[in-house]
Amino acid sequence: MSLIEAKGLRKVFRQAVKEPGLRGAVKHLFTQRYVDKHAVDGIDLTIREGETVAYVGPNGAGKSTTIKMLSGVLVPTSGELRVDGFVPHKQRMENAVRIGAVFGQRTQLWWDIPVRESLNLLKDIYQVPEDAFRRNLDAFVELLGMEEFIHLSARKLSLGQRMRADLAAALLHDPKIVYLDEPTIGLDVSVKQKIRSFIKQMNRDKGTTLLLTTHDLGDIEDLCERLVIIDHGRIIYDGSLQAVKDAFARERTIHLQLGSELAEPSLLFSDLPEVGMDRTGPYRLAIRFDRFRITASEIVKRIISQADVADFHIDEPNIESIIRRVYEGSLDLELAAESPVAASREA
Numbered sequence: 001m002s003l004i005e006a007k008g009l010r011k012v013f014r015q016a017v018k019e020p021g022l023r024g025a026v027k028h029l030f031t032q033r034y035v036d037k038h039a040v041d042g043i044d045l046t047i048r049e050g051e052t053v054a055y056v057g058p059n060g061a062g063k064s065t066t067i068k069m070l071s072g073v074l075v076p077t078s079g080e081l082r083v084d085g086f087v088p089h090k091q092r093m094e095n096a097v098r099i100g101a102v103f104g105q106r107t108q109l110w111w112d113i114p115v116r117e118s119l120n121l122l123k124d125i126y127q128v129p130e131d132a133f134r135r136n137l138d139a140f141v142e143l144l145g146m147e148e149f150i151h152l153s154a155r156k157l158s159l160g161q162r163m164r165a166d167l168a169a170a171l172l173h174d175p176k177i178v179y180l181d182e183p184t185i186g187l188d189v190s191v192k193q194k195i196r197s198f199i200k201q202m203n204r205d206k207g208t209t210l211l212l213t214t215h216d217l218g219d220i221e222d223l224c225e226r227l228v229i230i231d232h233g234r235i236i237y238d239g240s241l242q243a244v245k246d247a248f249a250r251e252r253t254i255h256l257q258l259g260s261e262l263a264e265p266s267l268l269f270s271d272l273p274e275v276g277m278d279r280t281g282p283y284r285l286a287i288r289f290d291r292f293r294i295t296a297s298e299i300v301k302r303i304i305s306q307a308d309v310a311d312f313h314i315d316e317p318n319i320e321s322i323i324r325r326v327y328e329g330s331l332d333l334e335l336a337a338e339s340p341v342a343a344s345r346e347a
């Protein structure tokens with residue numbers, strides 16, 4: 001069953017245009033000029049229960065605006081939107097108990113009271129039963145390492161501590177869906193790791209549906225199976241992460257540890273001039289190849305015909321370089337959408 005259903009969802013902001021300087025400000029008082037900013041420009045998005053979706057795009061693409069509409073904070077300009085059957089901005093209470101949201105840029109904790117008290121207040125607001133509250137709190141404190149700061153007020157927390165506290169606050173009432181808007185922004189690697197494994201565990205154990213925006217592509221690789229790319233308020237790709245990798249990461253590298261020297265290295269790939277071979281150390285080779293031209297197993301077979309192979313591994317394609325090329329407009333995403341993996345998801 002689909003949990004989030006958006007059709008033709010739009011948000012237009014009226015932005016005032018001002019000329020620079022004092023003269024501009026004065027003139028603006030009398031003759032106000034506006035432009036319409038189509039922040040979200042007609043998106044169709046269906047998310048099923050338990051899915052993990054990365055919602056990515058360049059700065060200003062419309063990601064946060066989308067999430068704010070899904071959370072009921074912003075009223076859509078037009079289009080249809082239902083979250084678990086409810087219209088978020090109209091049925092706010094029904095919506096609120098179903099969702100948890102973390103906006104990395106700001107906190108939902110009370111600034112001046114200890115985190116523990118904030119969580120207590122949220123328990124009352126969401127009417128979380130006492131035993132569920134205990135269970136969740138104990139688990140969150142342990143998984144997120146909150147012991148050292150749960151007695152402090154939010155204003156005293158470091159960024160990484162605050163983010164963990166915010167995550168706990170958002171998930172305390174066992175929401176079906178979590179929206180995370182840049183939850184790992186500015187965090188060190190170990191806190192990032194804690195947050196990621198926590199989210200993974202929530203998805204695995206409770207089937208929590210996840211919609212995540214991030215500029216940290218490690219988050220995506222670690223957490224999400226589905227990738228939605230938005231640009232200028234429109235969805236330009238929606239499919240599995242694997243499909244994007246398969247379609248675009250044609251170039252792979254295989255690293256080999258040899259047990260003896262190659263007999264005739266120049267003959268190995270004389271029929272495939274695009275295959276690149278680098279010596280990366282004594283008895284070590286890195287071979288770059290286009291996987292549509294030659295398979296990894298064929299490469300290994302050829303090497304074995306000339307030398308002993310002690311060990312080898314293949315680099316996973318890197319989503320970072322792929323997404324950069326998408327943003328720069330140098331990749332045709334239709335290709336990935338047409339791949340068999342994407343097609344099977346649609347089915």
Ligand SMILES: Nc1ncnc2c1ncn2[C@@H]1O[C@H](COP(=O)(O)OP(=O)(O)OP(=O)(O)O)[C@@H](O)[C@H]1O
Nearest residue numbers: 013014015037039058059060061062063064065066
């Ligand atoms: N309240 C607002 N009033 C006017 N314009 C807005 C408002 N909120 C957002 N916008 C505009 O809408 C566009 C989309 O903004 P949004 O915050 O959704 O982008 P984003 O994809 O989250 O970007 P980022 O990666 O930088 O967080 C931007 O051009 C922004 O200036």
Ligand SMILES: [Mg+2]
Nearest residue numbers: 063064065181
């Ligand atoms: Mg944003």
